[in-house]
Amino acid sequence: MADPSSYRPKPGEIPDSPGVYRFRDEHRRVIYVGKAKSLRQRLSSYFQDVSGLHPRTATMVTTAASVEWTVVGTEVEALQLEYSWIKEYDPRFNVKYRDDKSYPSLAVTMNEEFPRAQVMRGPKRKGVRYFGPYAHAWAIRETVDLLLRVFPVRTCSAGVFKRAAAVGRPCLLGYIDKCSAPCTGRVTPEEHRALAEEFCDFMAGRTGTYLRRLEQRMHEAAEELEYERAGRLRDDIEALKRALEKNAVVLADATDADLFALAEDELEAAVQIFHVRGGRVRGQRGWVTDKVEQVTTAGLVESALQQLYGEERGESVPREVLVPVLPEPAEPIGDWLTERRGSRVSLRVPQRGDKKDLMITVQRNAQQALALHKTKRASDLTTRSRALEEIADALALDSAPLRIECFDISHLQGEDVVASMVVFEDGLARKSEYRRFQIKSFAGQDDVRAMHEVISRRFRRYLREREKTGEWAVEEPDDDAPASSRTDDGRPKRFAYPPQLVVVDGGQPQVAAARRAMDELGIDDVAVCGLAKRLEEVWLPGEDDPVILPRSSEGLYLLQRVRDEAHRFAIRYQRGKRSQSIRRGPLDAVPGLGETRKKALLKHFGSVKRLRAATVEEICEVPGIGRTTAETVAAALAGDSQATPAVNTATGEIVES
Known part of the structure; x- marks a missing residue:
């Protein structure tokens, strides 16, 4: 752990003006982003005696290795920059609200030629109008079913739409007048869009x-x-x-508002939001979060507003936002919301009347959500902390392993050998940093050799990137490359972050192979252990006897989750490769024959059977096929017809060509 005094800015260096600051760890990864009305006063509060800081704040400042800041003109600019950096860097110590469940919304795809009404989850897409969120998907379907009688907009998928257009007959909804059947030209695109706009206006409260x-x-x-x-x-x-009638009438017809309520304890907080449109509760949403540093209720409200409205614009931001307490100060947040809506937004605390009564209901929902969240073992901060401490004690580690990487090998009778790497940070899965490997240097059922190769590749990449000072430069294609990367200013890189603990799926042989691979690369500051499936024993390098953790141990439960996740990820990758190999046809074995010419051959002859019966001269008639290639194809198919039928090793069935 770093001493905060080792990177404390010199007196007079920090400006006394609004700005945004970033704490980075020893690997230049941004771990915390904050804003301040006065950077000097705010940053100075971090560099007092560590024993006087909040436990989470103390952990953050001792994990950090440097701090930097950017000066801005106003507090609103600081708010905007803080939000953009939190989205960009995903700092581990910032407040992160997690939905306590996935809420569906009613979406109308106005970005399509023929807009479609459907249930949609996940991130919002540009050009799509959303209504909700709703508590249940069936509630959306019931509402849409009632409205289709009046607004017969399209609800079918793209496949059904194209099929109906091809045959010239609408689906069942078209026959019972619950769809205007734009697929068959019953209405024009302009008429159907007008229907969709009326549908949206009705759902918006008009x-x-x-x-x-x-x-x-x-x-x-x-x-x-x-x-x-x-x-x-x-x-x-x-x-x-x-x-x-399916939406409760709670306020006056013209009321458009979002109501926020919080329930909190020393470690966590739950947020509940009711979306009121046209005086009716149109949707409900809930979040939970671990408290970071000594955050106040006002700070939690500010973070919730940032997360909810950061991606929203226009009518998605209501005219009125009701909160339990106002952020400190409230003016920058109010100005920011007004800017995002394009007109004045009232941010206030309800004092009396129907809105105050509804806020009490939202508050009760927040309290119930926090109580329910506490029962979820994997998401409980206290439980996760205890699990990490138990692992550190059992493995004699200097500190709790905040980053754990687990590796697993998967194959089918020695074929299509692959490996997986999953990452857990602070006891939670970090799926964006999962990696998968193809084992190409050998084939066969040798898990020990495969584990040695995978660990070597992973840490060889880490050493190579650690030596670089600039941004990542791609040298050669590598199967280890992830889907995303980070540069040296804090964005995720390939293998730039080392774990505190490596877990392998297996016993003594696999652990010894992993330790040997790391020793060959000079990696001596990363612990290694293995978890054997049979008796759930934890093996350490060089030890003849395993470490036995109690069955009720939170540490063992976390190791099992990590191991099982690595196994699931490896099996999924291996099955995908196996299905690809099963789909290979006889033309795949022809050397020098690419996808384009294979498609041209099959399109010309209609099937492999007809192609096999064709002469070299007939094959030469296909555009792009020369005589040499035609002879190669004919010879390959002639040999293939006399060969033993291909067998699917997964099922034992003969694969037809």
Whole structure:
């Protein structure tokens, strides 16, 4: 652990102005981002006696190895820069709200030629209008089913839409008038888009005007003695009213607001949000977080507002935001919300009336969410801390292993040998840093040799990157390369961060191979252990007897989770490679024949059987196929027809060509 005094800025270096600061660890990784009205006062508070700091703050400043800052003009600029850096660097010590469940939303894909109404989860996409979130997906489907009678917009997938367009017949919804059937040209793209816009307006809360217009049309139809049309309009009005009744009416019709409530203890906090649109509760959302440093309720509210509205703009930000306490200061947050909406946003604490009563309901939900979260073992900060401490004590480590990497080997009877590497930080899976390896240097059932190769490749990359001073430069294609990387200013790099503990799936032989690989590279500051499946024994290098952890140990439970995750990740990769190898056809064995020419051959002849019966001259007629290639193809297929049928080693079945 670093001594904060070793990197403390000199007196007078820190400016007395607004800004944003970053703490980095010894590997130049950003571990904390903060903002301050006065950088000098804020940073000075970190460099007091460590024993007087909050435990999480003390851990952060002793993990850090340097601090840097950027001066900005106003507090609003500091807020914006802090948010962008938190999104970019994903610092481990910043407040991170985690949804206590995945909430579905009703989405209308206005970015498509024919907008589609559907249930959607995950990050929001540009050009898609969202309503919700809802507590359950079935609630969305019930609402949409009622509204389709009046707004028959498309709800089918792209595949169903294309199939219906190809055959010229709509699906069942088109026949029962719950879809306007744009796939068959029953309505034009402009008419269908107008329907989708009306659907969105109704879901956004502009219901009264539309209902009154329908009622007027119903009365006009009755006066003109068009009773069938009047009856349909009457049924449409009833369907819309039933859809509205599914959302509780709690406030005045014109009220658009989000209500925030918090429940907290010394270690964690839960946030609940009710989304009120048109006076009705349209959605509910909940988050939980570990408390970082000595954060106040006002600080938690500010972080929640940043996370919720950081990606939102326009109508997604309501006219009114109600919170239990105001951020300190409140003006920058209010100005930031106003900027994102494009018009004035009222940020305040409700004092009386219906809004105060609804805030009490939101508060009760937050308390229940925190109590439920406490029962979830894997997400409990206290439990995770105890697990890491137990592992450190059992393995005689100097400190708790905040970063654990686990490796597993997978193959099928010695074929398609692969390996996986999973990463856990602070006891939680860090899936963005998972890696997978192909073992190409040999084939066969030699897990020990494969483990030695994988550990060598992983730490060879680490040593190579540690020697670099500039940004990562790609030298040669490497299967170890991840999907994302970080540069030396704190963004994730390939293998730049070493773990405190390496766990291998296996016993003495695998542990010895891993330790030997690290010794050959001069890595002596990373601990190694193995977890054997049979008796869940923990093996250490050079030890004849395993370490036995109690079955009720939180440390053993964490090691099992890490090992099982590595096994799952390896099996998934190995099965994917196996399915690819099973799909290989006879043309794949022809040397020098690429995908383009294979497709050209199959398109010309229609099947491998006809191609096999063709002469060299006939094969030469295919564009792009010369005589030499034609002779190679003919010879390969002739030999293939006399060969033993290919067998799927996974199932024992003959693979047809």
